Protein backbone atom coordinates (compact mmCIF):
# COMPACT_ATOMS: atom_id res chain seq x y z
CA UNK A 1 0.00 0.00 0.00
CA UNK A 2 2.91 2.40 0.70
CA UNK A 3 3.46 2.80 -3.05
CA UNK A 4 -0.21 3.50 -3.80
CA UNK A 5 -0.98 7.02 -4.88
CA UNK A 6 -3.05 9.33 -2.74
CA UNK A 7 -5.73 9.15 -5.42
CA UNK A 8 -5.84 5.34 -5.23
CA UNK A 9 -6.06 5.42 -1.42
CA UNK A 10 -8.91 7.93 -1.57
CA UNK A 11 -10.93 5.71 -3.88
CA UNK A 12 -10.16 2.35 -2.28
CA UNK A 13 -10.41 3.37 1.40
CA UNK A 14 -13.30 5.74 0.79
CA UNK A 15 -15.28 2.71 -0.41
CA UNK A 16 -14.12 0.63 2.57
CA UNK A 17 -15.27 3.31 5.01
CA UNK A 18 -18.58 3.65 3.20
CA UNK A 19 -19.23 -0.07 3.57
CA UNK A 20 -17.93 -0.44 7.13
CA UNK A 21 -19.65 2.60 8.66
CA UNK A 22 -22.54 3.27 6.28
CA UNK A 23 -21.20 6.72 5.47
CA UNK A 24 -22.18 8.50 2.28
CA UNK A 25 -19.45 8.64 -0.34
CA UNK A 26 -18.59 12.33 0.22
CA UNK A 27 -18.25 11.87 3.99
CA UNK A 28 -16.11 8.74 3.55
CA UNK A 29 -13.83 10.48 1.06
CA UNK A 30 -13.44 13.51 3.34
CA UNK A 31 -12.49 11.22 6.22
CA UNK A 32 -9.76 9.58 4.14
CA UNK A 33 -8.57 13.03 3.02
CA UNK A 34 -8.38 14.17 6.65
CA UNK A 35 -6.32 11.12 7.67
CA UNK A 36 -3.96 11.60 4.72
CA UNK A 37 -3.58 15.33 5.46
CA UNK A 38 -2.82 14.53 9.07
CA UNK A 39 -0.04 12.00 8.38
CA UNK A 40 1.40 13.97 5.44
CA UNK A 41 1.08 17.30 7.26
CA UNK A 42 -0.34 19.02 4.20
CA UNK A 43 -3.51 21.01 3.59
CA UNK A 44 -6.43 19.88 1.49
CA UNK A 45 -5.41 22.00 -1.51
CA UNK A 46 -1.99 20.34 -1.58
CA UNK A 47 -3.49 16.87 -1.33
CA UNK A 48 -5.89 17.51 -4.20
CA UNK A 49 -3.21 19.17 -6.31
CA UNK A 50 -0.86 16.15 -5.98
CA UNK A 51 -3.01 13.03 -6.38
CA UNK A 52 0.04 11.12 -7.66
CA UNK A 53 1.98 11.47 -4.40
CA UNK A 54 2.52 8.39 -2.23
CA UNK A 55 3.26 7.91 1.47
CA UNK A 56 6.71 7.19 2.87
CA UNK A 57 7.14 4.24 5.24
CA UNK A 58 6.51 6.15 8.44
CA UNK A 59 3.49 7.97 7.02
CA UNK A 60 2.15 4.67 5.70
CA UNK A 61 2.38 2.99 9.08
CA UNK A 62 0.64 5.88 10.88
CA UNK A 63 -2.01 6.11 8.16
CA UNK A 64 -2.75 2.37 8.38
CA UNK A 65 -3.19 2.61 12.12
CA UNK A 66 -5.57 5.58 11.85
CA UNK A 67 -7.55 3.99 9.03
CA UNK A 68 -8.02 0.77 10.99
CA UNK A 69 -9.27 2.71 14.00
CA UNK A 70 -11.63 4.71 11.79
CA UNK A 71 -12.91 1.48 10.22
CA UNK A 72 -13.75 0.32 13.78
CA UNK A 73 -15.83 3.49 14.17
CA UNK A 74 -13.58 5.78 16.22
CA UNK A 75 -14.63 9.38 15.57
CA UNK A 76 -12.47 11.21 13.08
CA UNK A 77 -12.14 14.14 15.55
CA UNK A 78 -10.53 11.87 18.18
CA UNK A 79 -8.19 10.38 15.57
CA UNK A 80 -7.06 13.82 14.44
CA UNK A 81 -7.27 15.29 17.95
CA UNK A 82 -8.96 18.38 16.54
CA UNK A 83 -12.40 19.71 15.66
CA UNK A 84 -13.38 23.01 14.11
CA UNK A 85 -16.05 24.98 15.96
CA UNK A 86 -17.22 28.55 15.35
CA UNK A 87 -14.21 29.13 13.07
CA UNK A 88 -11.69 28.04 15.72
CA UNK A 89 -9.70 24.82 15.93
CA UNK A 90 -10.21 22.97 19.22
CA UNK A 91 -8.16 20.14 20.62
CA UNK A 92 -10.45 17.25 21.58
CA UNK A 93 -9.76 13.98 23.38
CA UNK A 94 -11.95 11.07 24.53
CA UNK A 95 -12.38 13.06 27.77
CA UNK A 96 -14.35 15.73 25.93
CA UNK A 97 -17.50 15.78 23.86
CA UNK A 98 -16.78 16.51 20.20
CA UNK A 99 -18.27 19.99 19.67
CA UNK A 100 -21.28 19.85 17.33
CA UNK A 101 -22.19 22.35 14.58
CA UNK A 102 -25.67 22.81 16.10
CA UNK A 103 -24.09 24.20 19.28
CA UNK A 104 -22.95 27.23 17.29
CA UNK A 105 -26.57 28.40 17.61
CA UNK A 106 -26.08 28.74 21.37
CA UNK A 107 -22.95 30.84 20.77
CA UNK A 108 -24.80 33.05 18.25
CA UNK A 109 -27.70 33.63 20.63
CA UNK A 110 -25.35 34.38 23.52
CA UNK A 111 -23.38 36.90 21.46
CA UNK A 112 -26.60 38.69 20.46
CA UNK A 113 -27.20 39.46 24.13
CA UNK A 114 -23.66 40.47 25.10
CA UNK A 115 -22.69 44.13 24.60
CA UNK A 116 -19.47 44.68 22.61
CA UNK A 117 -17.70 46.17 25.64
CA UNK A 118 -17.69 44.89 29.21
CA UNK A 119 -18.37 44.75 32.03
CA UNK A 120 -20.37 41.54 31.50
CA UNK A 121 -20.02 38.14 33.15
CA UNK A 122 -20.84 34.87 31.39
CA UNK A 123 -20.90 31.40 32.95
CA UNK A 124 -20.48 28.31 30.74
CA UNK A 125 -21.62 25.17 32.58
CA UNK A 126 -20.06 21.87 31.43
CA UNK A 127 -17.48 23.48 29.20
CA UNK A 128 -15.83 20.27 27.91
CA UNK A 129 -13.21 21.32 25.35
CA UNK A 130 -14.10 24.95 26.10
CA UNK A 131 -15.83 25.30 22.72
CA UNK A 132 -18.67 27.58 23.85
CA UNK A 133 -16.77 29.64 26.43
CA UNK A 134 -13.72 30.24 24.23
CA UNK A 135 -15.81 31.06 21.14
CA UNK A 136 -17.79 33.66 23.07
CA UNK A 137 -14.66 35.05 24.71
CA UNK A 138 -12.81 35.31 21.40
CA UNK A 139 -15.52 37.58 19.96
CA UNK A 140 -15.98 39.58 23.19
CA UNK A 141 -12.47 40.01 24.63
CA UNK A 142 -13.62 42.71 27.08
CA UNK A 143 -16.01 40.49 29.04
CA UNK A 144 -15.28 37.91 31.74
CA UNK A 145 -16.18 34.28 31.07
CA UNK A 146 -16.15 31.62 33.78
CA UNK A 147 -16.25 28.03 32.51
CA UNK A 148 -16.74 25.01 34.76
CA UNK A 149 -16.76 21.28 34.30
CA UNK A 150 -16.90 18.36 36.69
CA UNK A 151 -14.25 16.52 34.65
CA UNK A 152 -10.64 17.36 35.46
CA UNK A 153 -9.46 15.79 32.20
CA UNK A 154 -11.88 17.86 30.13
CA UNK A 155 -10.72 21.02 31.93
CA UNK A 156 -7.11 20.19 31.04
CA UNK A 157 -8.13 20.13 27.38
CA UNK A 158 -10.07 23.40 27.73
CA UNK A 159 -7.01 24.97 29.40
CA UNK A 160 -4.82 23.85 26.53
CA UNK A 161 -7.30 25.27 24.04
CA UNK A 162 -7.36 28.65 25.75
CA UNK A 163 -3.54 28.73 25.49
CA UNK A 164 -3.41 27.52 21.89
CA UNK A 165 -6.04 30.07 20.86
CA UNK A 166 -4.44 32.78 22.98
CA UNK A 167 -7.70 33.66 24.74
CA UNK A 168 -7.12 35.12 28.17
CA UNK A 169 -10.57 36.19 29.38
CA UNK A 170 -11.83 32.73 30.35
CA UNK A 171 -11.42 31.44 33.90
CA UNK A 172 -11.62 27.64 34.06
CA UNK A 173 -12.54 25.81 37.23
CA UNK A 174 -13.68 22.40 38.41
CA UNK A 175 -17.20 22.44 39.77
CA UNK A 176 -20.17 20.12 40.02
CA UNK A 177 -22.58 22.56 38.32
CA UNK A 178 -22.94 25.50 40.77
CA UNK A 179 -21.26 23.91 43.80
CA UNK A 180 -17.99 25.83 43.35
CA UNK A 181 -19.72 29.11 42.53
CA UNK A 182 -21.22 30.11 45.86
CA UNK A 183 -22.00 33.84 45.90
CA UNK A 184 -21.05 34.28 42.22
CA UNK A 185 -23.46 36.06 39.86
CA UNK A 186 -23.53 36.38 36.11
CA UNK A 187 -25.34 38.34 33.40
CA UNK A 188 -25.69 35.25 31.21
CA UNK A 189 -25.48 31.54 31.96
CA UNK A 190 -25.09 29.14 29.04
CA UNK A 191 -24.98 25.36 29.05
CA UNK A 192 -24.91 22.47 26.66
CA UNK A 193 -25.43 19.88 29.40
CA UNK A 194 -25.81 16.12 29.01
CA UNK A 195 -29.36 15.53 27.74
CA UNK A 196 -29.60 11.97 26.42
CA UNK A 197 -31.76 9.51 28.36
CA UNK A 198 -29.89 6.57 29.88
CA UNK A 199 -30.52 3.59 27.59
CA UNK A 200 -31.29 5.73 24.52
CA UNK A 201 -30.62 3.72 21.36
CA UNK A 202 -28.43 6.51 19.90
CA UNK A 203 -25.81 5.88 22.61
CA UNK A 204 -24.88 2.64 20.86
CA UNK A 205 -24.48 4.30 17.46
CA UNK A 206 -21.81 6.37 15.67
CA UNK A 207 -19.52 8.77 17.54
CA UNK A 208 -21.59 8.59 20.74
CA UNK A 209 -20.16 5.11 21.46
CA UNK A 210 -16.76 6.69 22.01
CA UNK A 211 -17.72 9.89 23.86
CA UNK A 212 -17.72 10.08 27.68
CA UNK A 213 -21.08 9.08 29.14
CA UNK A 214 -20.77 11.89 31.72
CA UNK A 215 -21.00 14.29 28.78
CA UNK A 216 -24.04 12.59 27.28
CA UNK A 217 -26.50 11.01 29.67
CA UNK A 218 -28.79 12.64 32.17
CA UNK A 219 -31.17 10.33 34.01
CA UNK A 220 -34.02 8.27 32.63
CA UNK A 221 -35.65 11.14 30.70
CA UNK A 222 -32.46 12.99 29.70
CA UNK A 223 -33.58 16.08 31.62
CA UNK A 224 -32.04 15.58 35.06
CA UNK A 225 -29.23 18.09 34.52
CA UNK A 226 -31.41 20.63 32.73
CA UNK A 227 -33.88 20.39 35.63
CA UNK A 228 -31.06 21.02 38.13
CA UNK A 229 -29.57 23.89 36.14
CA UNK A 230 -32.94 25.62 35.55
CA UNK A 231 -33.78 25.44 39.23
CA UNK A 232 -30.40 26.65 40.52
CA UNK A 233 -29.27 29.16 37.88
CA UNK A 234 -31.57 31.85 39.27
CA UNK A 235 -29.45 32.20 42.40
CA UNK A 236 -26.46 32.97 40.16
CA UNK A 237 -28.04 35.40 37.71
CA UNK A 238 -28.09 39.17 38.05
CA UNK A 239 -31.58 40.68 37.69
CA UNK A 240 -32.40 40.73 33.99
CA UNK A 241 -29.83 37.97 33.37
CA UNK A 242 -30.41 35.18 30.83
CA UNK A 243 -30.20 31.42 30.96
CA UNK A 244 -29.62 29.69 27.61
CA UNK A 245 -29.74 25.90 27.31
CA UNK A 246 -29.07 23.53 24.45
CA UNK A 247 -31.26 20.43 24.57
CA UNK A 248 -32.36 17.37 22.61
CA UNK A 249 -34.31 17.52 19.35
CA UNK A 250 -37.57 16.58 21.09
CA UNK A 251 -37.11 18.35 24.44
CA UNK A 252 -37.91 22.01 23.65
CA UNK A 253 -41.45 21.95 25.02
CA UNK A 254 -40.43 20.24 28.26
CA UNK A 255 -37.48 22.62 28.71
CA UNK A 256 -39.76 25.66 28.23
CA UNK A 257 -42.05 24.13 30.86
CA UNK A 258 -39.13 23.71 33.27
CA UNK A 259 -38.04 27.32 32.71
CA UNK A 260 -41.60 28.45 33.29
CA UNK A 261 -41.87 26.44 36.51
CA UNK A 262 -38.56 27.91 37.66
CA UNK A 263 -40.00 31.41 37.16
CA UNK A 264 -38.19 32.74 34.09
CA UNK A 265 -39.90 35.10 31.67
CA UNK A 266 -39.44 35.84 27.96
CA UNK A 267 -39.11 32.10 27.42
CA UNK A 268 -38.26 31.15 23.85
CA UNK A 269 -36.85 28.35 21.71
CA UNK A 270 -34.65 28.83 18.66
CA UNK A 271 -34.19 26.53 15.68
CA UNK A 272 -30.87 25.17 14.46
CA UNK A 273 -29.94 24.98 10.77
CA UNK A 274 -31.86 21.69 10.44
CA UNK A 275 -35.03 23.45 11.61
CA UNK A 276 -34.99 21.72 15.01
CA UNK A 277 -35.82 23.61 18.22
CA UNK A 278 -32.36 23.17 19.72
CA UNK A 279 -31.81 25.96 22.24
CA UNK A 280 -34.22 27.45 24.75
CA UNK A 281 -33.82 30.29 27.17
CA UNK A 282 -35.43 32.69 29.56
CA UNK A 283 -34.73 35.83 31.50
CA UNK A 284 -34.62 36.18 35.26
CA UNK A 285 -37.63 38.28 36.09
CA UNK A 286 -37.05 41.66 37.66
CA UNK A 287 -39.26 42.07 40.73
CA UNK A 288 -42.65 43.18 39.37
CA UNK A 289 -46.38 42.92 39.97
CA UNK A 290 -46.47 39.93 37.63
CA UNK A 291 -43.35 38.28 38.91
CA UNK A 292 -45.16 35.40 40.60
CA UNK A 293 -47.78 34.46 38.01
CA UNK A 294 -45.63 33.40 35.09
CA UNK A 295 -46.87 36.28 32.88
CA UNK A 296 -44.67 37.22 29.97
CA UNK A 297 -43.76 33.67 28.99
CA UNK A 298 -43.75 33.22 25.26
CA UNK A 299 -42.76 30.71 22.73
CA UNK A 300 -41.05 32.18 19.73
CA UNK A 301 -39.07 29.99 17.43
CA UNK A 302 -36.47 31.94 15.45
Ligand SMILES: C[S@@+](CC[C@H](N)C(=O)[O-])C[C@H]1O[C@@H](n2cnc3c(N)ncnc32)[C@H](O)[C@@H]1O
Pocket residue numbers: 096097098099100103125126127128129130131132148149150151154175176177192193194195214215216
Ligand atom coordinates in the same frame (compact mmCIF):
# COMPACT_ATOMS: atom_id res chain seq x y z
C1 LIG B 1 -22.72 17.79 26.26
S1 LIG B 1 -21.12 18.07 26.96
C2 LIG B 1 -20.83 19.74 26.41
C3 LIG B 1 -19.38 20.10 26.22
C4 LIG B 1 -19.16 21.47 25.56
N1 LIG B 1 -19.82 22.51 26.31
C5 LIG B 1 -19.67 21.44 24.14
O1 LIG B 1 -20.74 22.04 23.88
O2 LIG B 1 -19.01 20.86 23.27
C6 LIG B 1 -21.54 18.25 28.67
C7 LIG B 1 -20.40 18.59 29.59
O3 LIG B 1 -20.92 18.70 30.92
C8 LIG B 1 -19.99 18.16 31.82
N2 LIG B 1 -20.71 17.78 33.05
C9 LIG B 1 -21.46 16.66 33.28
N3 LIG B 1 -21.93 16.67 34.54
C10 LIG B 1 -21.49 17.81 35.12
C11 LIG B 1 -21.64 18.36 36.42
N4 LIG B 1 -22.36 17.75 37.37
N5 LIG B 1 -21.05 19.55 36.68
C12 LIG B 1 -20.31 20.18 35.72
N6 LIG B 1 -20.13 19.69 34.47
C13 LIG B 1 -20.70 18.51 34.18
C14 LIG B 1 -19.36 17.00 31.09
O4 LIG B 1 -18.12 16.64 31.66
C15 LIG B 1 -19.28 17.57 29.66
O5 LIG B 1 -18.03 18.18 29.45
